[in-house]
Amino acid sequence: MKQSIKEILASKPIGREVTICGWVRTFRNNQFIAVSDGSCIQTMQVVVDHEILDSTVLKRITTGAAIMATGTLLESQGKGQAVEVKVRTIEVVGDADPDKYPLQPKRHGMEFLREIAHLRIRTNTFGAVMRVRHTLAYAVHKFFNDRGFFYFHSPVITGSDAEGAGEMFRVTTLPLENVPKTPEGEVDVKQDFFGKTTNLTVSGQLEAELAALALSRVYTFGPTFRAENSNTSRHLAEFWMIEPEVAFFDLKDNMDLAEEMLQYVIRYTLEQCEEDILFLQDRQIQEEKSKPEAERSQMDLTTKLKFVIDNKFERLTYGEAIEILKNSTPNKKKKFQYLVEGWGADLQSEHERYLVEKHFKKPVILTNYPKEIKSFYMRLDDDGKTVSAMDILFPAIGEIIGGSQREERFDVLTQRMEEMDIPLDEMQWYLDTRRFGTCQHAGFGLGFERLVLFVTGMTNIRDVIPFPRTPGNAEF
Ligand code: 4AD
Ligand code: MG
Numbered sequence: 001m002k003q004s005i006k007e008i009l010a011s012k013p014i015g016r017e018v019t020i021c022g023w024v025r026t027f028r029n030n031q032f033i034a035v036s037d038g039s040c041i042q043t044m045q046v047v048v049d050h051e052i053l054d055s056t057v058l059k060r061i062t063t064g065a066a067i068m069a070t071g072t073l074l075e076s077q078g079k080g081q082a083v084e085v086k087v088r089t090i091e092v093v094g095d096a097d098p099d100k101y102p103l104q105p106k107r108h109g110m111e112f113l114r115e116i117a118h119l120r121i122r123t124n125t126f127g128a129v130m131r132v133r134h135t136l137a138y139a140v141h142k143f144f145n146d147r148g149f150f151y152f153h154s155p156v157i158t159g160s161d162a163e164g165a166g167e168m169f170r171v172t173t174l175p176l177e178n179v180p181k182t183p184e185g186e187v188d189v190k191q192d193f194f195g196k197t198t199n200l201t202v203s204g205q206l207e208a209e210l211a212a213l214a215l216s217r218v219y220t221f222g223p224t225f226r227a228e229n230s231n232t233s234r235h236l237a238e239f240w241m242i243e244p245e246v247a248f249f250d251l252k253d254n255m256d257l258a259e260e261m262l263q264y265v266i267r268y269t270l271e272q273c274e275e276d277i278l279f280l281q282d283r284q285i286q287e288e289k290s291k292p293e294a295e296r297s298q299m300d301l302t303t304k305l306k307f308v309i310d311n312k313f314e315r316l317t318y319g320e321a322i323e324i325l326k327n328s329t330p331n332k333k334k335k336f337q338y339l340v341e342g343w344g345a346d347l348q349s350e351h352e353r354y355l356v357e358k359h360f361k362k363p364v365i366l367t368n369y370p371k372e373i374k375s376f377y378m379r380l381d382d383d384g385k386t387v388s389a390m391d392i393l394f395p396a397i398g399e400i401i402g403g404s405q406r407e408e409r410f411d412v413l414t415q416r417m418e419e420m421d422i423p424l425d426e427m428q429w430y431l432d433t434r435r436f437g438t439c440q441h442a443g444f445g446l447g448f449e450r451l452v453l454f455v456t457g458m459t460n461i462r463d464v465i466p467f468p469r470t471p472g473n474a475e476f
Contacts, residue, residue: 004039008073012083019070020044020085023122024096026105027061032078035067038127041275045076045084057092063105064096064122110463117467118476125283128276129464133452135272137221139265140242144219149244152211152218154204159196160426166226168199200225203445204243206377206430209406212245212441213433219244221448229471233460234349234398236449238469245443251388251405254442255315255365258392258401261446262363263309269455270305277302277455284457297396301457304395313363313392319343321366324359325351346373349398356393364393376420378404380412390444397454403444410434
């Protein structure tokens with residue numbers, strides 16, 4: 001394998017011959033080529049001698065072109081780089097017509113880059129985001145593997161539409177222009193591929209619960225689909241979710257695991273991706289200069305990440321949060337779009353952000369929500385009013401994790417399902433865990449892109465996934 005720029009910069013074999021394969025970022029003074037191969041944020045300076053190089057070759061060295069350059073690695077005379085390559089041979093492997101190549105060496109707007117998502121990976125910003133994304137994913141696997149968890153693959157196509165986590169995408173091979181009908185006039189799903197209604201999964205949790213009651217500690221990490229029509233900077237129709245599930249775990253164990261995991265993966269990524277994060281930090285500082293003073297973040301990116309890994313998250317109940325919100329200045333001055341009247345209100349992101357950013361000024365874990373606003377599988381508390389739910393709220397993001405201790409008692413669970421109109425007959429496989437060897441267990445779901453959003457300091461979730469799927473957009 002040829003050495004990457006990252007490897008060459010790490011070992012710096014001065015005086016030796018190296019080959020650089022990558023894409024031209026800039027070409028200055030017909031002499032200095034900045035080449036990127038995506039292995040790290042740095043480019044390699046490749047110095048060409050235009051006396052000896054054919055002018056037809058020189059003309060083809062344009063931004064975006066793929067080149068292979070071989071020469072001697074030398075200590076650089078110029079500022080801005082420690083080493084450079086004095087070229088012996090150079091080959092333009094793939095031209096990029098400068099009149100047509102859409103990426104130029106200047107700052108492009110995020111909206112424009114989304115339209116060319118197939119090329120935006122070649123920019124500094126998206127390179128950094130993708131490397132951070134990879135490192136976070138690796139850290140998640142490492143965290144769980146080191147603690148004896150098994151990576152469990154829950155299905156992407158699901159036959160249950162009762163999870164209640166959101167609107168689902170139907171999966172079908174029935175001809176849309178001529179859907180077979182039953183004598184009663186309904187869609188004849190028996191003729192469909194699976195002989196029943198199927199959808200893309202909104203969560204791997206229910207299957208993870210089955211696995212936890214066999215393997216004790218499991219997690220899923222896979223694509224998740226929600227057909228909600230929410231066009232926000234924090235929602236995707238296709239996103240990745242990490243869902244650990246642990247037998248003999250209660251709500252407190254669950255909170256401890258979630259907090260430890262978030263701090264671990266952020267710390268790991270901060271160590272491994274220091275240069276990318278510093279680049280993203282500068283980018284954020286530049287970006288924020290155009291914002292009014294009050295909207296700028298109080299901390300730079302690294303300070304914010306260190307703050308989260310060095311401080312315990314604030315833990316309080318939903319009821320306590322409601323009291324704080326009810327008596328808060330924005331509520332009294334009617335500044336919230338949704339005023340908090342009292343117990344029972346569903347928290348909006350403006351409320352979550354107030355608690356995290358203004359009141360506690362650190363990540364918050366809210367627990368014991370009213371049962372009416374949470375899912376059927378969450379364990380009913382002794383008061384009969386709340387469930388053992390937990391949401392973790394992060395600055396600038398709002399909800400990053402949602403989880404709970406699960407209802408392990410067969411009778412209570414089936415009663416809750418009836419109350420919430422969950423069809424019991426379709427869920428017999430799930431109820432079997434409560435029939436046979438049921439036990440206390442708990443788990444949570446971490447939205448992976450929301451984590452990447454937090455760690456990169458990007459502002460829109462569409463910019464932390466390679467090819468975002470949102471209402472009206474499934475390009476590439
Ligand atoms: O709170 P949610 O809906 O919880 C569940 O799906 C549970 N089954 C998790 C569990 O207990 N195993 O989703 C979990 C997290 C949210 O906190 C959020 O970070 C993320 O998934 N999420 C989204 N991320 C991007 N786009 C969306 N449309 C999202 N919906 C949820
Ligand atoms: Mg949630």
